Amino acid sequence: MLIELTINDKKVQWDVAADDFLADTLRAHGCLSVKKACNTSCCGLCTVWVDDQPILSCSMLAVRANGKRITTLEGLQEEAAAFAKILTAEGAEQCGFCSPGFVMNVLAMKKELKNPTDEEIIHYLTGNLCRCTGYMGQLRAVKTYLGVNSER
Structure with missing residues (x-):
């Protein structure tokens, strides 16, 4: 599934599977500040901003980021x-x-x-x-x- 989003002020198009989590997708595309530890949305390591709001990217499907503005620590x-x-x-x-x-x-x-x-x-x-x-x-x-x- 092709998604379009803005990562740290750069527009990108990524092909993602329907069950890919945003944290994994971000790491696969070089945003290595995004980490996972608990895989249960309890530790906060995977925090990124989606449209300027902090979210836990380990529990958000990448397809839900379509059309959104994502900010990681790199930005x-x-x-x-x-x-x-x-x-x-x-x-x-x-x-x-x-x-x-x-x-x-x-x-x-x-x-x-x-x-x-x-x-x-x-x-x-x-x-x-x-x-x-x-x-x-x-x-x-x-x-x-x-x-x-x-x-x-």
Whole structure:
């Protein structure tokens, strides 16, 4: 089945099978930041933006992306680098396996939420699992990146 979509601002046509998942299709076409781990939509590693909304690409069929605008971490290098500097400065970088999906959600959160509380940040990131951290360093980094007022 031929689908037409925009990947990181580039129009493409891809031939996909009816049962191909978007995460697999993206990886097959060079978007290697898109990872899969749980295959149950629980870990957040496969997060991409579809029409500027974060989604779990391991549970979306590629055919459903027809006509959509898809953004992966490869299309957000400047924004990702800015957040990565803060993540490192806060001592919150870990092995990096979960980072692409986590970063995609943090960047989406910056567009969506204004001066969120700790609870709102935690709720927004609930689906992002990290195997190596206690999340406190990441929370500090997210708050710094979002410019959250700490005296709330």
